[in-house]
Amino acid sequence: xxxxxxxxxxxxxxxxxxxxxxxxxxxxxxxxxxxxxxxxxxxxxxxxxxxxxxxxxxxxxxxxxxxxxxxxxxxxxxxxxxxxxxxxxxxxxxxxxxxxxxxxxxxxxxxxxxxxxxxxxxxxxxxxxxxxxxxxxxxxxxxxxxxxxxxxxxxxxxxxxxxxxxxxxxxxxxxxxxxxxxxxxxxxxxxxxxxxxxxxxxxxxxxxxxxxxxxxxxxxxxxxxxxxxxxxxxxxxxxxxxxxxxxxxxxxxxxxxxxxxxxxxxxxxxxxxxxxxxxxxxxxxxxxxxxxxxxxxxxxxxxxxxxxxxxxxxxxxxxxxxxxxxxxxxxxxxxxxxx
Amino acid sequence: xxxxxxxxxxxxxxxxxxxxxxxxxxxxxxxxxxxxxxxxxxxxxxxxxxxxxxxxxxxxxxxxxxxxxxxxxxxxxxxxxxxxxxxxxxxxxxxxxxxxxxxxxxxxxxxxxxxxxxxxxxxxxxxxxxxxxxxxxxxxxxxxxxxxxxxxxxxxxxxxxxxxxxxxxxxxxxxxxxxxxxxxxxxxxxxxxxxxxxxxxxxxxxxxxxxxxxxxxxxxxxxxxxxxxxxxxxxxxxxxxxxxxxxxxxxxxxxxxxxxxxxxxxxxxxxxxxxxxxxxxxxxxxxxxxxxxxxxxxxxxxxxxxxxxxxxxxxxxxxxxxxxxxxxxxxxxxxxxxx
Numbered sequence: 001x002x003x004x005x006x007x008x009x010x011x012x013x014x015x016x017x018x019x020x021x022x023x024x025x026x027x028x029x030x031x032x033x034x035x036x037x038x039x040x041x042x043x044x045x046x047x048x049x050x051x052x053x054x055x056x057x058x059x060x061x062x063x064x065x066x067x068x069x070x071x072x073x074x075x076x077x078x079x080x081x082x083x084x085x086x087x088x089x090x091x092x093x094x095x096x097x098x099x100x101x102x103x104x105x106x107x108x109x110x111x112x113x114x115x116x117x118x119x120x121x122x123x124x125x126x127x128x129x130x131x132x133x134x135x136x137x138x139x140x141x142x143x144x145x146x147x148x149x150x151x152x153x154x155x156x157x158x159x160x161x162x163x164x165x166x167x168x169x170x171x172x173x174x175x176x177x178x179x180x181x182x183x184x185x186x187x188x189x190x191x192x193x194x195x196x197x198x199x200x201x202x203x204x205x206x207x208x209x210x211x212x213x214x215x216x217x218x219x220x221x222x223x224x225x226x227x228x229x230x231x232x233x234x235x236x237x238x239x240x241x242x243x244x245x246x247x248x249x250x251x252x253x254x255x256x257x258x259x260x261x262x263x264x265x266x267x268x269x270x271x272x273x274x275x276x277x278x279x280x281x282x283x284x285x286x287x288x289x290x291x292x293x294x295x296x297x298x299x300x301x302x303x304x305x306x307x308x309x310x311x312x313x314x315x316x317x318x319x320x321x322x323x324x325x326x327x328x329x330x331x332x333x334x335x336x337x338x339x
Numbered sequence: 340x341x342x343x344x345x346x347x348x349x350x351x352x353x354x355x356x357x358x359x360x361x362x363x364x365x366x367x368x369x370x371x372x373x374x375x376x377x378x379x380x381x382x383x384x385x386x387x388x389x390x391x392x393x394x395x396x397x398x399x400x401x402x403x404x405x406x407x408x409x410x411x412x413x414x415x416x417x418x419x420x421x422x423x424x425x426x427x428x429x430x431x432x433x434x435x436x437x438x439x440x441x442x443x444x445x446x447x448x449x450x451x452x453x454x455x456x457x458x459x460x461x462x463x464x465x466x467x468x469x470x471x472x473x474x475x476x477x478x479x480x481x482x483x484x485x486x487x488x489x490x491x492x493x494x495x496x497x498x499x500x501x502x503x504x505x506x507x508x509x510x511x512x513x514x515x516x517x518x519x520x521x522x523x524x525x526x527x528x529x530x531x532x533x534x535x536x537x538x539x540x541x542x543x544x545x546x547x548x549x550x551x552x553x554x555x556x557x558x559x560x561x562x563x564x565x566x567x568x569x570x571x572x573x574x575x576x577x578x579x580x581x582x583x584x585x586x587x588x589x590x591x592x593x594x595x596x597x598x599x600x601x602x603x604x605x606x607x608x609x610x611x612x613x614x615x616x617x618x619x620x621x622x623x624x625x626x627x628x629x630x631x632x633x634x635x636x637x638x639x640x641x642x643x644x645x646x647x648x649x650x651x652x653x654x655x656x657x658x659x660x661x662x663x664x665x666x667x668x669x670x671x672x673x674x675x676x677x678x
Contacts, residue, residue: 274406
């Protein structure tokens, strides 16, 4: 299996400096070059094919530790990637195979064979980076484990046309629930309707409090929140007794820097309605990933979960543009970069 | 067992009108009189001996439905009571026995025998209305079931010198936890120190944020909150990853009427620290009361839980005074009325 080192220079993207607030754009990133060492035993030389842009990355760009360390200045931005094997010193992977992994925004990189995984059967790279990737897992565990969703309940999801949000609603439909999706454009609302969401609300136009109390007369059982802020306030006022608020993200807060925004206190309502408000990150469920991926892949193959990918082309340097567009909420579904 | 009806008139306390905001005082209550019907089969005529005043009653005085119905104007205020059996048409209870029940603030009342319970072995009326009553059960289920407290964790409790709060801290000490109590007077702080709390903070004097970050360097695992508001904000900023916030009450909010107070948004911190903020009321655990009462009674008999009762004397009409004093936070431990 010993291959010769076919290339030894790579380009990678790094931050020019930390970005405490605001939405990052292309000038916050720069390309650097480095020389790769020779492949060691059990290592792979990987050529990046696709990579994912995700809101959690914003936190790593502030320079402060949250639940993950900040990106290091001068080192590559990292995220979910699919790459092809260029050279292999592992007997588990052969040249030309596609693998998924958490990797660098770099043309070429070296990874240990036990840090990558083969594509699941019938799963293409786009599905591997969305339905059978962090978005699918995040939707799955948030809704079913944190939210403890039961068949027939009423679910509300914010950021509903986003990469995770549309999968939350789709899984809730598989579970025979009534699904209310909240998004921010008429195009997104149409997308949600086409997916079979029961109620679709535009937070920029609709009176959310009024509409929610009308369409969810008995209250919302599970609120899957990706955005936080005032949109979330309106939903929280319409929870059912014993309702669960699943805090997956709070994208409306991520670009605000150090100010702690104020909002209505939930102290009383949490007691009166016995609400449970819980935050999670998908890695909390790491030991259950395999089982979940099998189920997500099955739903994808059966056509119950559908792929909706906005593919940004243009190689490595399309990454910052794709990230910025995603943070601005410009795209529907999953934003990926095709290298 | 057929007894003759020994008395047939009773006095009871009712609200003069609903009280949307502010702390109720004596002029919000009045005494009325009514004639009792004859005792039916399996019924008891009960003479009130002790009754409990509790913060949750405040909600029932607003005239709005929360998790319980409002008190009805012209009908008796209700709460936890201990009474003696004056007459019995049940073969389960004999004259002179003491029973506990949810009953009227009335000198005399009729109850079905299956709506009252005998005192547990070795449990006096004062303990029956505190440690082995709703306060003990609320502390027990909130801390152990909602909070999922584990041995050796760090616990913080607000309203720590109150009827439920001091039992929360005491149970946490039984479970070998580090206990931080927050209260509002030096007398209360001394009471908590005498109980063996590890850290006692006065929210009116101490810099809570600074002190909490100093004494709980690894963060607070379980925050048992009785008060809400700004005191709670300071604790929430000092939670450990995977911390649980148990919202038992929010007494600082109860007298504010309809205004929705504002406070710092937790949207981001709930995700980053994977917090779980959950409200409960003790009746959610109704089917587990018997087991819990056995354990609470055992701890009381063993001296691990101690009785701390402020006994207001003066009959039925001492009720409003006792309630008002309790809402003002004037007393330490449990406030009861001896009729």
